[in-house]
Amino acid sequence: MNINIILAGVGGQGILSIATIIGNTAVKQGLFLKQAEVHGMSQRGGDVQSHLRLSDKEIAADLIPMGKADIIISVEPMEALRYLPMLKPDGWVITNTNPFINIPNYPDMQALMDRIDKLPHKIAADADKIAKDLGSARSSNMVILGAATPFLQLEMKDIEKTIHDTFISKGQNIVDVNIKCLHAGRELAEKK
Template identity: 35%
Template sequence: MSAPRIHGIVLSGVGGQGVLSLAQIVLEALRRSGLHALQSEIHGMSQRGGSVHAQVCFSEGPLTSPIIDEGSADLLIALEPLEALRYVSMLRMNGHLVVSEEPQINMEGYPPIDDVYAALKAVRGAHLLDTEDLARRLSHKQAGGMALLGMASRFLPVSPEVWQDVITQRFEAKGARVTEKNLEAFQAGRGLIQETVGA
């Protein structure tokens, strides 16, 4: 009998965007769904503005390492467009990319943003989101990350109920309003992708 397939998720962004928080939510949701899941350490500079990425692996069977080989990730969640390009080579052929269109110009020589968008749109399975516009419509400045997670949730074997529970527990210490705003952003993102696809 063949061993259960190992699935990989890469999360990328810059320091201060909440990459680690998203990775921890994903990890907890997968574990609560009865899967084995491991998260790598955050790579890169976690201070505000530095490049950051994390990896989460999951499987129906036990895992020994959270490290994903190049070209084998099922999903890339990118909170910043140039950071998405930095890690797009991690995706397998039929993988999915959910990415914020909002650039964080944190370096000299940042390429023309239209060139970045064009390169991302050329990636098969790419889903771009204008997180700035969404945040404005939801009156929630930090809506982008949770909306991207909502989009990504369509490609993960986790029920809506589990996502709701994990997100609620993550934010409940910050009060009902913050929790509600994050759940609203998650649902807005999830609603942007209609089909549910297995990872």
């Protein structure tokens, strides 16, 4: 077993919350993990990515080679496309379609959606809206994580347990809504 994941987004969007949940679940299952993060200057509203590698054998490099990522998980639509050189030809893109616009030359939304539509293997949805309808706009990252779960070779139950452990200090309600969002994301993937 060997999974290479690129997590993408904009500094401040909290892509590391997704990485933490996948990572902690994987480690509990006894898998090896390497996770390269971006700290420092780029965190100030710039594009950020994290390389997350899971394996049942020891992992060599912290960085995924280009063309070797199995999935791109993006919390922002334009950022999903930035890492296409990293993706395997048959790799999947899972992305939020809700844009984070902090630059004057952000592309036309329709053109952007058309380009994402052309990707051969993708799951694209407005995770913000789904999370909001479920009662927590701030849990959109869990919707995206849910949509990625079929590709992770991790048990849903174990992921739920990690979400529980991560959020329980904030109360059972927060745990419940995050798990609801996770399942909503999973359903999106299963519809594909």
